[in-house]
Amino acid sequence: MIWEAVAAVLLGLGVIWLVLQPLLRPAPVRAAIYIPPDAEETRRGVALAALREIEFDRETGKLSDADYAYLKSRYTTEAVAAIRADDAAAAAEGDATASDVERLIAARALALSGHAPACPACGPRPEPDAVFCSHCGRRIDTAQDCARCGAPVPTDGRFCEQCGTQVAA
Numbered sequence: 306m307i308w309e310a311v312a313a314v315l316l317g318l319g320v321i322w323l324v325l326q327p328l329l330r331p332a333p334v335r336a337a338i339y340i341p342p343d344a345e346e347t348r349r350g351v352a353l354a355a356l357r358e359i360e361f362d363r364e365t366g367k368l369s370d371a372d373y374a375y376l377k378s379r380y381t382t383e384a385v386a387a388i389r390a391d392d393a394a395a396a397a398e399g400d401a402t403a404s405d406v407e408r409l410i411a412a413r414a415l416a417l418s419g420h421a422p423a424c425p426a427c428g429p430r431p432e433p434d435a436v437f438c439s440h441c442g443r444r445i446d447t448a449q450d451c452a453r454c455g456a457p458v459p460t461d462g463r464f465c466e467q468c469g470t471q472v473a474a
Contacts (some may be wrong), residue, residue, distance in 0.1 A: 349391055352384035 323430055344350045359376045362368040368376070389458035424445050451458055456467035464471055 347387070349384065349387035352387050353378050355380045388416060 345354050356377065357371060359380065363370070363373040378460060424441065424443055426443055427438050427440045437443065438445055451465035451467060451470055451472065452457065453470040454465060454468045456465055458465050458472050462472060
């Protein structure tokens with residue numbers, strides 16, 4: 306009987322501890338995770354969805370031509386304003402895609418001049434000493450010579466066609 310009372314008291318203390326623990330030691334506050342807005346929830350998306358909707362309503366006969374013309378001009382103006390605002394915001398932030406494009410153009414120019422490696426699927430790579438493509442993992446078109454006889458080995462070749470020596474992967 307005494308053991309049952311001790312077990313009940315311990316169980317009660319455990320339950321009280323579990324209930325009061327969040328109040329006594331609150332969990333650290335975590336930073337909120339950024340979730341980008343859905344494309345149709347943005348100003349631009351709403352305007353483009355409205356344009357699609359009025360086009361559909363006109364085709365099904367729910368909207369007269371006069372109403373369609375009015376709504377189309379209104380929503381087109383809104384969509385153009387939203388697109389211009391998005392472009393201005395991207396330019397103000399220093400859009401990363403613009404710098405990526407510039408980097409790819411520079412890499413392509415290097416590849417055309419014969420100084421940069423180029424992937425057969427992805428094109429020129431920015432890494433000058435790359436053996437494999439950093440995007441798809443394929444072997445890059447680099448001139449490789451056999452270590453034994455010096456004959457050129459095809460890019461995807463595993464053995465020298467001249468002497469049969471295995472080429473390093």
